[in-house]
Amino acid sequence: MSKTLYEKIWDDHLVHEIPGATALIYVDLHLVHEVTSPQAFEGLRVTKRSVRAPHKAFATMDHNVSTRTKDWSRIPEVSRIQMETLSRNCQEFGITLYDFQSEHQGIVHVIGPEMGLTQPGMVIVCGDSHTSTHGAFGALAFGIGTSEVEHVLATQTLQQNKAKSMLIAVDGRLGFGITAKDVVLYLIGQIGTAGATGYVVEYAGSTIRRLSMEGRMTICNMSIEAGARAGMIAPDEITFRYLEGRPFAPKGAQWEEALDFWQQLKSDADSRFDKEVHLKAEEIKPQVTWGTSPGQVTAIDGAVPDPQEFSNPLERQAAINALTYMDLKPGTALNSIGIDKVFIGSCTNARLEDLRLAAHIAQGHKISPKVQGIVVPGSDRVRRQAEEEGLDKIFKDAGFEWRYSGCSMCLGMNDDQLKKGERCASTSNRNFEGRQGPGGRTHLMSPLMAVAAALEGHITDVRKYLR
Amino acid sequence: MQPFTTHTGVVAPLDRINVDTDAIIPKQFLRAIERTGFGQHLFHEWRYLDYEGTQENPDFVLNQAPFRQATVLLTRDNFGCGSSREHAVWALTDYGFKVLLAPSFAEIFYNNCIKNGILVVTLKTSEIEELFHDVLQNPSGKMTADLPAQRVCGPTGKRYSFEIPPFAKECLLKGLDSIGWSLQFHDKITTYERKIQISKPWLK
Numbered sequence: 001m002s003k004t005l006y007e008k009i010w011d012d013h014l015v016h017e018i019p020g021a022t023a024l025i026y027v028d029l030h031l032v033h034e035v036t037s038p039q040a041f042e043g044l045r046v047t048k049r050s051v052r053a054p055h056k057a058f059a060t061m062d063h064n065v066s067t068r069t070k071d072w073s074r075i076p077e078v079s080r081i082q083m084e085t086l087s088r089n090c091q092e093f094g095i096t097l098y099d100f101q102s103e104h105q106g107i108v109h110v111i112g113p114e115m116g117l118t119q120p121g122m123v124i125v126c127g128d129s130h131t132s133t134h135g136a137f138g139a140l141a142f143g144i145g146t147s148e149v150e151h152v153l154a155t156q157t158l159q160q161n162k163a164k165s166m167l168i169a170v171d172g173r174l175g176f177g178i179t180a181k182d183v184v185l186y187l188i189g190q191i192g193t194a195g196a197t198g199y200v201v202e203y204a205g206s207t208i209r210r211l212s213m214e215g216r217m218t219i220c221n222m223s224i225e226a227g228a229r230a231g232m233i234a235p236d237e238i239t240f241r242y243l244e245g246r247p248f249a250p251k252g253a254q255w256e257e258a259l260d261f262w263q264q265l266k267s268d269a270d271s272r273f274d275k276e277v278h279l280k281a282e283e284i285k286p287q288v289t290w291g292t293s294p295g296q297v298t299a300i301d302g303a304v305p306d307p308q309e310f311s312n313p314l315e316r317q318a319a320i321n322a323l324t325y326m327d328l329k330p331g332t333a334l335n336s337i338g339i340d341k342v343f344i345g346s347c348t349n350a351r352l353e354d355l356r357l358a359a360h361i362a363q364g365h366k367i368s369p370k371v372q373g374i375v376v377p378g379s380d381r382v383r384r385q386a387e388e389e390g391l392d393k394i395f396k397d398a399g400f401e402w403r404y405s406g407c408s409m410c411l412g413m414n415d416d417q418l419k420k421g422e423r424c425a426s427t428s429n430r431n432f433e434g435r436q437g438p439g440g441r442t443h444l445m446s447p448l449m450a451v452a453a454a455l456e457g458h459i460t461d462v463r464k465y466l467r
Numbered sequence: 468m469q470p471f472t473t474h475t476g477v478v479a480p481l482d483r484i485n486v487d488t489d490a491i492i493p494k495q496f497l498r499a500i501e502r503t504g505f506g507q508h509l510f511h512e513w514r515y516l517d518y519e520g521t522q523e524n525p526d527f528v529l530n531q532a533p534f535r536q537a538t539v540l541l542t543r544d545n546f547g548c549g550s551s552r553e554h555a556v557w558a559l560t561d562y563g564f565k566v567l568l569a570p571s572f573a574e575i576f577y578n579n580c581i582k583n584g585i586l587v588v589t590l591k592t593s594e595i596e597e598l599f600h601d602v603l604q605n606p607s608g609k610m611t612a613d614l615p616a617q618r619v620c621g622p623t624g625k626r627y628s629f630e631i632p633p634f635a636k637e638c639l640l641k642g643l644d645s646i647g648w649s650l651q652f653h654d655k656i657t658t659y660e661r662k663i664q665i666s667k668p669w670l671k
Contacts, residue, residue, distance in 0.1 A: 015652065015655050015656055015659045016652045016655045018634075020633060021633055021634040021637070022634040024649055024652055024655070024656070026656070026659055026660075026663075028670060035497050035498075035552075036551065036552065036553065038500035038501075039500065039501065039502045039553075042500070042501075047646070049646065052656075053660075055671055056671065063497075064498065078498040079498060081498070081500065082498050082500060085500050122670075127551060127553075128550075128551055129549065129550050129551040129575060142575075143551035143575055144551060144575065144578075145551055145552075145553035145556070145575060145578060145579035145582060146553040146579075147553060147579065147582035147583070147645065148578065148579075148582070150646065151645055151646050151649065154646045154649075154650070155646060155649045155650060155656060156656065156660075157649060157652075157656060159634070159645065159648075159649060161632060161634075193485055193545060193548060194485075194544060194545040194548070194571060194573070197545070197571060197573065197574060198574065224549075227545065227548065227573060227574070229574055248671065250669035254668060254669040255669070257668065257669060258667075258669040261667065293485050293487075295485075314484045314543055314544070315484070317482075317483075317484075318483065318484050318485060321483070411489075411494050411550075412494055413494045413495070413497060413498070430487075430489070430549060430550075432487045432489045432490065432549060433489070433490060433512060434489060434490070434493055434512045435489050435494075438493070438495075438512060438518055
């Protein structure tokens with residue numbers, strides 16, 4: 001019987017199934033960070049349980065860390081306690097930790113792939129919803145809560161029910177200046193923030209096939225913003241080339257053996273999905289969110305919508321709430337919206353390719369004097385590579401601040417935050433109320449678009465810089 | 468975990484779609500290393516007028532009598548979307564919520580609720596609409612949720628049946644220790660690990 005990629009990975013990880021109730025699936029890789037793990041480790045201590053497979057868990061510090069310093073003494077006490085708690089827990093339970101001074105530190109969803117920990121066919125979990133990122137390698141990867149973190153630590157399995165399957169095919173050539181970020185924002189605009197709830201999504205089509213691993217990670221990363229349990233892309237030569245030689249990738253004969261296995265990881269030609277969505281790449285323009293939900297998005301040549309145009313009363317009210325919070329009037333052209341801050345970073349868009357593209361736009365220009373722009377590499381490795389290529393100098397010459405890696409202003413759990421009423425062009429993944437700082441206003445967009453906004457001091461179409 | 472069988476309580480209507488977990492518990496309260504004490508920060512940015520949380524916002528539903536005492540939350544589509552933070556559920560339980568009703572919930576949030584003994588009731592959009600109407604007409608009226616019967620009874624006495632995955636129901640009814648339940652399959656996990664050591668030797 002033909003199977004989808006998801007079904008193949010599911011069947012391959014089934015430890016035990018109670019039909020009609022639940023299943024236990026095996027977890028190959030468990031990523032851990034400081035915010036969602038302390039209560040899980042405490043739970044193990046209280047119940048006198050041990051970590052079943054400490055060598056399958058890797059921890060780092062990313063949410064709380066300052067991007068301005070590597071000095072412990074300058075970390076605020078509440079953050080430091082959480083970071084020190086992770087250090088103690090990892091030591092006690094024998095888990096490898098890349099702490100915030102480690103050369104391997106970074107956003108958990110950036111370091112997994114770049115170290116070769118993330119591999120095709122794996123089941124990967126983390127107490128973080130953007131774990132869907134790792135699906136770009138043809139892994140089944142999803143976020144879990146802290147109780148489930150404890151469950152995985154204790155059993156190396158997870159109780160799961162099989163999800164429905166959805167195929168999202170994107171075909172055709174993306175226009176000049178259109179990136180993976182625009183594709184996924186456009187998609188969420190089409191299907192809605194709950195459009196994929198209950199589904200594991202497989203992305204396919206010629207547009208997806210041509211994307212680099214970085215672009216594929218951006219798309220899978222934001223699957224959760226459409227409500228999906230996971231997003232995945234079948235591995236191919238681009239995946240294998242990316243992986244080969246990375247520190248934790250298989251070596252020698254084991255590489256060959258793994259490759260044989262990975263090459264079979266694709267949906268069978270006649271496999272059936274519970275739902276299909278087809279998008280044309282040519283219809284996608286640079287996307288910008290205008291509201292407080294990632295689905296409240298439109299193309300750069302558009303305008304802030306009039307809530308009265310929404311036929312669904314609940315969506316109309318949501319749009320009214322969003323415009324009040326965002327302090328925007330219906331009909332305002334997106335490219336006239338002034339901004340105060342620009343954030344280039346996050347697990348969505350802070351890999352080397354993102355920074356290269358951003359630097360390409362920034363090179364030889366100065367950002368608007370009224371804008372504060374920060375560039376936050378996704379990992380310390382990305383920071384070092386970018387510096388070797390001189391990208392830091394391009395950003396600094398343009399007037400951006402160049403920082404250490406971390407989650408930074410994506411969620412503002414650290415010293416990078418929007419102040420009340422400030423408006424930000426952001427390459428992150430969520431424009432929720434207060435997400436980047438209480439009262440802060442977020443417009444999501446691609447790194448290219450964010451740099452263009454920084455240069456002009458208002459949201460603008462980056463494509464004019466590419467002609 | 469406390470077993471859940473039935474619960475009767477005041478219903479707070481939170482009339483918004485897509486309520487995200489950042490709204491349920493903002494990031495500045497995630498630095499705790501315990502599971503307790505989050506209730507005072509529940510819906511912080513809507514509930515208070517100031518950052519410190521000293522001035523209540525009188526327009527917010529939980530600051531209005533009788534909803535202040537609510538233990539049942541009635542809300543709209545895609546509740547709990549966004550971040551996987553279980554702190555959102557800890558904030559709801561710490562405040563006193565036992566039952567949530569909406570047409571749909573985000574998946575990680577739903578799982579987190581079940582792990583913490585909160586009953587999550589999914590009803591049709593039209594039924595939720597009706598309940599919003601009835602709750603606003605009878606703000607002091609109580610709602611009863613009966614898990615064994617898979618039924619809720621609104622403030623006017625109108626009854627609604629709901630579906631719940633059988634295993635989630637069992638977990639709630641028994642207050643199941645989920646890890647303990649899985650560990651009974653310890654031997655199967657060991658067998659699986661031995662199998663992949665041979666079939667996938669490249670895995671660490």
